[in-house]
Amino acid sequence: MQTLRVERKIGRQSVLLEKDVMLLSSATVAGPKESLGPLSADFDRSYKDNIIKEKSFEKAECHMLEEACYLALGKARLSPEDIDFFIAGDLLNQIVTATFCARKLAIPYLGIYGACSTLSEGLSLGAMLVEGGFAKHILVGTSSHNCSAERQFRYPTEYGYQKPGYSQWTATGAGAVVLGTNGQGPRVESITVGKIVDAGVKDPFALGVAMAAAAADTIYNHFLDLERDPTYYNIILTGDLGGIGKKLNEDILAGKGYDIQPNYTDCGVLLYYPHQKVDAGASGCAASALVFLGHFYRKMMAKELRKALLVATGALHSPTTVLQQESIPCIAHAVSLEI
Amino acid sequence: MDRNWINNWQRLKHPKPPLIKNIIYAFIFGGLICTFGQLILNIYISLGVPQQEAGNPTVATVIFIAASLTAAGVFDDIASIAGAGIAVPVTGFANSVTSMAIEFRREGLVTGTGSKMFALAGSVIVFGVVTAFVVGLISALI
CATH class of the missing domain: 3.40.47.40 (Stage V sporulation protein AD)
Structure with missing residues (x-):
């Protein structure tokens, strides 16, 4: 029996990649508050309101994630058919935003839940899949929406209460990134x-x-x-x-x-x-x-x-x-x- | 990581809610709302409503205003400053019901608005009734 060789695992928790797995393109879609912030010039698309003509905040969040995914694909000059796996997650129950976005993209989909750590979890899994030779291109996406997260984790959006002053504001927006080996990027x-x-x-x-x-x-x-x-x-x-x-x-x-x-x-x-x-x-x-x-x-x-x-x-x-x-x-x- | 070390750090360096400021704002806003309520009450009395019955339309008016402010999306902004001053009077109750009703409208009138409306305010009703019962019992016994 052949013993399993784990050559790229370093130490207790880390892996070192040998191939050039690169972030070929990235795209961001920002909500209203984010678009007024100091980084407003860096987003590919900015919206002035929270619901962006959708029927619910959940749909608006999904809209943003879809848009980020298509923008990232466009920048990498790839179509959904060129992507081997779509790895995505968000904050909502049953990661519905990611799943509903995957329904539209029709790319083989791996849904992950890492709450706000989703971006680096998705990048890690995607990079390891490409490194292992299981995929040529991977699309990683994540999103959150202030109003959909507030209603799920805290209170309804119009409920009046005093925050303790050390709380944080759930950002509205989405980001997507294409991983691959042929091209330019970090x-x-x-x-x-x-x-x-x-x-x-x-x-x-x-x-x-x-x-x-x-x-x-x-x-x-x-x-x-x-x-x-x-x-x-x-x-x-x-x-x-x-x-x-x-x-x-x-x-x-x-x-x-x-x-x-x-x-x-x-x-x-x-x-x-x-x-x-x-x-x-x-x-x-x-x-x-x-x-x-x-x-x-x-x-x-x-x-x-x-x-x-x-x-x-x-x-x-x-x-x-x-x-x-x-x-x-x-x-x-x-x-x-x-x- | 050592939990005690983090607890200690939290105690020393973590910002605390501004208690004194919150209490002062609550006092001012609560007082203003009650004064406003009194004004409405006086208007109803001057319109000919008997003094003993003027309370109900007054409460209804204040509830209507609080619900309208919630629907207009400004109640939460006021409440972030006023705190308990606006949450403790009937305005807070109105806001909790209205905000839930608006929030869950998308899930349907019956399964959303109807069933979720009192999710936040329900405990006020339950414990309000329980307290009223206990106090009523005590006053009957004395």
């Missing part, structure tokens, strides 16, 4: 798959803190597995920790001997202006999708940044588990990109 160099980390946080408004523990754990293990330190990267980018979670992440890693502060930032901090009343910043799948696939992808293509570590973070609770007083399990996946 290549997926290595991946660190995160473990579930539970910091014992029970407050569903304090997600930044809950997710920071997961982000710090994944970044720490990434450095450990690949024998790197923060200076290896031009930028380390967490998904949606917001201002408070970002600070906690820095503090945890500083306690472990890694000073990430000089080249570290968070998508949740970058998406909005402070005066947009978003408290601690952005959250949701769209936060990392819009900021990374919109802003930083362009910077990498322009070779302003050569090495980036994307660590999208997700809080994997449900409204039911929160009401049942369970603490919030979180995850973060790191994807190292180089150009």
Whole structure:
């Protein structure tokens, strides 16, 4: 019997890719609040209202994801038939946005749920499939919508209540990216798959803190597995920790001997202006999708940044588990990109 | 990661809700709403409604205004400042019912609006009735 050789697995949680699996194209579609933020120029399409002439917020979210997928395909000069697998996920129950989008695209579909970590989870799985020779082109997509997420996770959109001041604003928008081996773009160099980390946080408004523990754990293990330190990267980018979670992440890693502060930032901090009343910043799948696939992808293509570590973070609770007083399990996946 | 370390960090560095500010705003807004209610009550009395019966149309009027503000999409903006000042009076109750009714309209009149309408306000009714029963019982016994 032949023993299984796992040559590309490095350390406990990471894999190192040998082939040039590249992000061939990316596309972003942004909602109204996001289009008024500091990164508005980086989005491919911006909408001025939340419902974009659809009958429900869920349909509007699906519309945005479909649009992002077609835009990304168009930029890569590919049609849905050229894509081997479509990997997508979102925040809604039964990941309906991704599934309904896949219904339209008619590409063999793998639905994933990683909450706000969906982008890096999708990139990781997609890159490994291409690396393994199972696919030539992969489309990865994710989306979130403030109103559809609010009604599912919190309260109806018009319900009046006071947020505690440290909560985050679920971003509205969608992003899609095409992975492949023939073309130009940042290549997926290595991946660190995160473990579930539970910091014992029970407050569903304090997600930044809950997710920071997961982000710090994944970044720490990434450095450990690949024998790197923060200076290896031009930028380390967490998904949606917001201002408070970002600070906690820095503090945890500083306690472990890694000073990430000089080249570290968070998508949740970058998406909005402070005066947009978003408290601690952005959250949701769209936060990392819009900021990374919109802003930083362009910077990498322009070779302003050569090495980036994307660590999208997700809080994997449900409204039911929160009401049942369970603490919030979180995850973060790191994807190292180089150009 | 050490949970205690994170708990400690949260206690030291995590921002707290602005309690004093919230209490002051709640006091001011709550007071304004009650004064406004009194004004409406006085108008009904001046229109000839007997003083003992003027309460019901007053409450209905305030509910109507709160529901309209919810439908217009401004109630949540006011409530984010006013907090308990607008949530505790009947305005908060009206908002919770109306916002649910609007939110779940897409799921149908019966299965959406009708069944979800009191999902938030239901506990107010249940515990309001229970409290009224207990207090009624006590007052009957004394």
